[in-house]
Amino acid sequence: MAQINQFTITEAVKESFQTEEGSRFKFLLETFIDHLHDYTREVNMTHEEWMGMLMFLYDCGKISTPERHEFILLSDVVGLSALVDMINTRGGATEGSNLGPFYLDDAPELELGGDLARGRDGTTLLVHGIVRDSLGNPLPGAIVDTWQADGSGTYPIQEHGQDKYDLRGKITADGEGRYYYTTVLPKPYTVPYDGPVGRLLRAGNRHAWRAAHLHFIVRAEKMRAITTELFFENTEYIDNDAVFGVRKSLIAKLEPVKKSEEFPFALEKRPDAKCRFDFVLAPEG
Amino acid sequence: MAQINQFTITEAVKESFQTEEGSRFKFLLETFIDHLHDYTREVNMTHEEWMGMLMFLYDCGKISTPERHEFILLSDVVGLSALVDMINTRGGATEGSNLGPFYLDDAPELELGGDLARGRDGTTLLVHGIVRDSLGNPLPGAIVDTWQADGSGTYPIQEHGQDKYDLRGKITADGEGRYYYTTVLPKPYTVPYDGPVGRLLRAGNRHAWRAAHLHFIVRAEKMRAITTELFFENTEYIDNDAVFGVRKSLIAKLEPVKKSEEFPFALEKRPDAKCRFDFVLAPEG
Structure with missing residues (x-):
């Protein structure tokens, strides 16, 4: 197997998705993965921060209902x-x-x-x-x-x-x-x-x-x-x-x-x- | 009021958070906002894509339980x-x-x-x-x-x-x-x-x-x-x-x-x- 490390993993993840060449989905997904990984590397994310972020999303999901969409609210307050x-x-x-x-x-x-x-x-x-x-x-x-x-x-x-x-x-x-x-x-x-x-x-x-x-x-x-x-x-x-x-x-x-x-x-x-x-x-x- | 536009909004959002100068929280939050906004501008996100993304997070929240943490799974599959x-x-x-x-x-x-x-x-x-x-x-x-x-x-x-x-x-x-x-x-x-x-x-x-x-x-x-x-x-x-x-x-x-x-x-x-x-x-x- 090819070794992956904290730099090569980004391309490996993008390549794991077999999306249509030139498609909008491919572009949205690959650009998202680039930013997510760049962010993680730039801040040198710890395991505690990673889990804190995921638990925050979990909590947003738990309080959400069709009438109370916490993710839209999150999108609103971060502009x-x-x-x-x-x-x-x-x-x-x-x-x-x-x-x-x-x-x-x-x-x-x-x-x-x-x-x-x-x-x-x-x-x-x-x-x-x-x-x-x-x-x-x-x-x-x-x-x-x-x-x-x-x-x-x-x-x-x-x-x-x-x-x-x-x-x-x-x-x-x-x-x-x-x-x-x-x-x-x-x-x-x-x-x-x-x-x-x-x-x-x-x-x-x-x-x-x-x-x-x-x-x-x-x-x-x-x-x-x-x-x-x-x-x-x-x-x-x-x-x-x-x-x-x-x-x-x-x-x-x-x-x-x-x-x-x-x-x-x-x-x-x-x-x-x-x-x-x-x-x-x-x-x- | 100062006008905000699709470029100046990023600084406006960062400034709206009154976080401790030099703190880890400030750094994590501001770097996140930078990447989120850069991503949105780079892909020229449509309203339909925006709502699709938020509904995806909503669905992840709905299926999650303490034993089935869909956000960790999402984190796993995107590396x-x-x-x-x-x-x-x-x-x-x-x-x-x-x-x-x-x-x-x-x-x-x-x-x-x-x-x-x-x-x-x-x-x-x-x-x-x-x-x-x-x-x-x-x-x-x-x-x-x-x-x-x-x-x-x-x-x-x-x-x-x-x-x-x-x-x-x-x-x-x-x-x-x-x-x-x-x-x-x-x-x-x-x-x-x-x-x-x-x-x-x-x-x-x-x-x-x-x-x-x-x-x-x-x-x-x-x-x-x-x-x-x-x-x-x-x-x-x-x-x-x-x-x-x-x-x-x-x-x-x-x-x-x-x-x-x-x-x-x-x-x-x-x-x-x-x-x-x-x-x-x-x-x-």
Whole structure:
């Protein structure tokens, strides 16, 4: 047999996988093995550290359920989720940001100008803007699918006895690509920190707070859908969001609504504040 | 706020952890984040690949139990366990190899010359040698803690109704550092491949077989203990062990025992074959 040592083992492991030459799987796997082995050699990993790392993954697995995916949370707090969002943002399109764990793909429809908050306490916020393509043309009929936490930082889906479809809605843009609705201004909240990822945050003296945000998936025919979040200027944690979701281009200005102010569209509920955000979609493919 | 993008996010994530300057934890964490982010950028990871990777970890967590640690198995098949063993082998000492999942630290004592097989079917093998320090001095009283699969490739601990302490024993070396005992020649076996790691092996057209081996932990006063495995020349899978446990220096020659052959020590059972292996321990610290 050929001797393997701490340097030649990397090629030996790669060669042990009989993967299709030039395939994406081969590339993903081999590059992963290179980095894993390089990391191990660079830090001169001890057996105790190795076992600590594996037990951390084991603990992440134990606390995970279909509703509590600790590995996604881990990916979030080490900036991996944000990095993947950044890599996959198309030039000219609105920047992507975290999908998060609370999306449901069958949210009810919300009429243009409707109130998503349905009587919830908090600041009534008008959210409006235009869905456009990267040349500036409006995209009539675009679907703005939104979900969010309430005025105390909780998603209805997290609370026993609440309707999980609350604070979720799909809005269809009008003939000029405009969307507008009112909702309650969300509050910041913490990511779950009662598990292994919480231990990691504490070990690194990090907080678990997310800056307040609205979630969006925006779709239009023949355009690449975008998953993103909208944040608000000068709000808490905007500079140190626990999952690195904030981008400068995703921060909207919160402005008070004057008593005399009139809007070029009809609203179900009079807002206290407003913010404008235009979504830009790139073509498919 | 400072804008972060796919290049600056790596430093931002590292800075979010408030870890002690110069600490081992800081070094392990920052080097990990560097490699994770570099990998993600190098392969231009898509959202589908990202989710596939996280679901793979989720599945590893779901199948894991205290007796079935899928993350250790994953570490084994991508050569990480072997690499950590190699990195931690001390110069001049016997090379380390996989601990594996079946070790029990409270194995019964086995007298020098005793038979570990206790009447099991198979080839009776004499295992003998000297435990020495790296200068060649014998280490009297060294403890040779061994465990192994049987003549059909099964560990008693895996089989319902069998004594989990079978085929395990702690042997104390004599005044000249010699150890000797008989046992049954083990057979190759497969690592568990009914879980996500099995899926990975199949995707890479890899088999799940381990070359036949004996496990050892050897300890002596003031010496660094070694965890290793002993393999046999010209046996199956010696060139493509599924967990990369084989090293040239850990392969012993299997030799037939002649009818007339006499041994310089007393044995409980007459062997059919023999192999010699000396263990070399480095000083502690």
